[in-house]
Amino acid sequence: MDHSAADGNHRTGVEVIKDKNGVSQVLLRSPRGASARVSLHGGQILSWKNEWGEELLFTSSKAILKPPAVVRGGIPICFPQFGSRGPLEQHGFARNKMWTIDDNPPPLQSIDTKGKTFIDLRLKPSDDDFKIWPHSFELRLRVVLSAEGFLTLVSRIRNVNSKPFSFSFAYHTYISVSDISEVRVEGLETLDYLDNLCNRERFTEQGDALTFETEVDRIYLSSSDAVAVFDHEKKRTFLIRKNGLPDIVVWNPWEKKSKAITDFGDEEYKVMLCVDASVMERPITLKPGEEWRGRLDLSVMASI
Ligand SMILES: O=P(O)(O)OC[C@H]1O[C@@H](O)[C@H](O)[C@@H](O)[C@@H]1O
Numbered sequence: 001m002d003h004s005a006a007d008g009n010h011r012t013g014v015e016v017i018k019d020k021n022g023v024s025q026v027l028l029r030s031p032r033g034a035s036a037r038v039s040l041h042g043g044q045i046l047s048w049k050n051e052w053g054e055e056l057l058f059t060s061s062k063a064i065l066k067p068p069a070v071v072r073g074g075i076p077i078c079f080p081q082f083g084s085r086g087p088l089e090q091h092g093f094a095r096n097k098m099w100t101i102d103d104n105p106p107p108l109q110s111i112d113t114k115g116k117t118f119i120d121l122r123l124k125p126s127d128d129d130f131k132i133w134p135h136s137f138e139l140r141l142r143v144v145l146s147a148e149g150f151l152t153l154v155s156r157i158r159n160v161n162s163k164p165f166s167f168s169f170a171y172h173t174y175i176s177v178s179d180i181s182e183v184r185v186e187g188l189e190t191l192d193y194l195d196n197l198c199n200r201e202r203f204t205e206q207g208d209a210l211t212f213e214t215e216v217d218r219i220y221l222s223s224s225d226a227v228a229v230f231d232h233e234k235k236r237t238f239l240i241r242k243n244g245l246p247d248i249v250v251w252n253p254w255e256k257k258s259k260a261i262t263d264f265g266d267e268e269y270k271v272m273l274c275v276d277a278s279v280m281e282r283p284i285t286l287k288p289g290e291e292w293r294g295r296l297d298l299s300v301m302a303s304i
Contacts, residue, residue, distance in 0.1 A: 013117035013145075016101070021066045026101070026143075028117045034149025041067045042095040043121045043141045045075035048298070050149045056238070056300055058176040058272035062263045068096045072263040073174045073272075077141065077155070080133055080167035082249075082278050083196075083219075088132065091172065094139060099123045105140055111154055111295075118144040135165035150299040159286035166285040170249065170278035171296045173240070178233035180252060180270050185210040187227035188248065194219040194281070212273070215254035219280050223248045229275060230303055237303040242277035244294040249276040 013029040024040040030051070037047040048056045059073030070076055070091075079094040081087070102122035123139040130136075138160055144152040153171055177183050186209045194200040196217035205220070209230075227248055229238040240248075251274040253261060258269045277296050284292050 011117070011119075014119055019065065023065075023067060024101075026119045026121075028119060028143065028145045030117055030145050030147050030149055031115075032147050032149065034145060034147075036143060036145045036151055038119060038121065038143050039071070040099050040101070040121065042070060042097065043077045043099040043123060043139075044071060044095060045143065045151070045153070046071060047074065048151050050300060056176055056298075058174040058268075060264045060268055062265055062268075064263050067098070069263070070095050072261075075153070075174070076172045078168075078170040078172050078276075078278070079139060079155075079157070080135075080137075080165075080169070082168040082170040082172075082276075082280055086168070091170070092167075093129055093132070094123055095172075097123055097126070097129070099141075102140060105142070106156075108142060108154060108156070111142060111144060111152065113144060116144050116146050118142055135159070135163075136161040137165070148299075150297065152298075153296045155294045156291055157284075157286065158291040159288050162288050164285055164287045166283040168279050168283045169245070169294055170276045170280070171245070171294075172249075172276045173274060173296070173298070175229055175238055175273050175275060177229070177231045177271055177273050180212045180273060182232040183212060183273060184230040184232070185227060185250065185273075185275065186230070187224055188220045188250070191220045191223055193221060210250065212252055212254075215252065215257055217251050217253075218249065219278075220248040220250065221281050222246050227275060229273065232303075235303055237301050238275075239297075239299045239301065240275055240277060241297040241299075242295065244292065245277040245279055245296065246282070247278045247280040249278050249280065250274065251276070 015027045033051040063072040076095040078091040081092040102120040105120040140156040142154045
């Protein structure tokens with residue numbers, strides 16, 4: 001189904017399709033052939049391809065595509081809790097709720113959509129959500145694909161309640177890499193991090209760049225707004241730019257943990273890396289009527 005036909009609001013390059021489980025997905029296509037696929041289940045980015053049709057995000061071959069499971073891969077949106085600490089299930093409930101297409105979002109001036117393909121999604125809490133997290137919010141997500149194939153995600157969270165609330169948040173980004181042992185992450189040098197594998201003990205990053213030879217699960221604190229992931233074998237570099245999201249979680253389950261994750265292949269840790277722009281250490285507090293924004297810009301370029 002062409003979204004333009006569905007709502008009378010013509011948008012070139014935007015199509016709404018249903019997957020085999022009846023879940024709607026929005027397909028964005030740039031004029032140069034790049035594409036992104038977003039599920040209304042979780043507002044999750046399921047796929048991001050460059051103009052040559054190469055998939056840039058990792059999705060497990062064992063991913064469960066039927067709700068309420070969260071697809072193992074792509075970019076799940078984690079809200080109102082990221083991680084396991086807090087009153088809610090790990091990574092919050094937004095990633096396994098049904099979102100809707102938002103045809104009349106409030107203006108978002110800072111995002112130039114000229115010549116770009118985009119969609120706005122929205123999540124409002126259900127009565128059941130309210131029982132486990134008693135706060136009224138509006139969560140909006142704009143997904144923008146530029147002609148060159150760069151992907152921008154902008155989330156807006158508004159407190160529509162009469163009392164303040166606090167939350168953490170993440171774009172839980174599964175990057176596809178060719179060989180994890182050949183990957184280098186730059187932009188985290190000298191930062192303090194909390195190590196999830198050592199009961200969140202605080203350390204300082206000593207190396208020039210982060211490389212991988214074992215399980216990693218770290219929360220880098222107050223990072224700069226640009227981090228680069230170099231994939232030597234593929235000769236490409238992912239540039240992750242962010243705004244409003246101070247922390248970066250880096251996760252690779254490595255060999256042993258991979259075997260314990262049911263929707264993840266035993267060897268798949270070799271071809272993925274999560275680099276999650278997030279709000280983790282210091283949750284955001286919104287007073288009634290206040291709004292928070294968090295922006296992620298992903299681009300990929302050839303490296304030498
Ligand atoms: O299996 P989940 O809930 O999607 O989480 C995967 C991983 O997500 C990472 O962000 C966390 O730091 C890890 O601790 C966690 O294991």
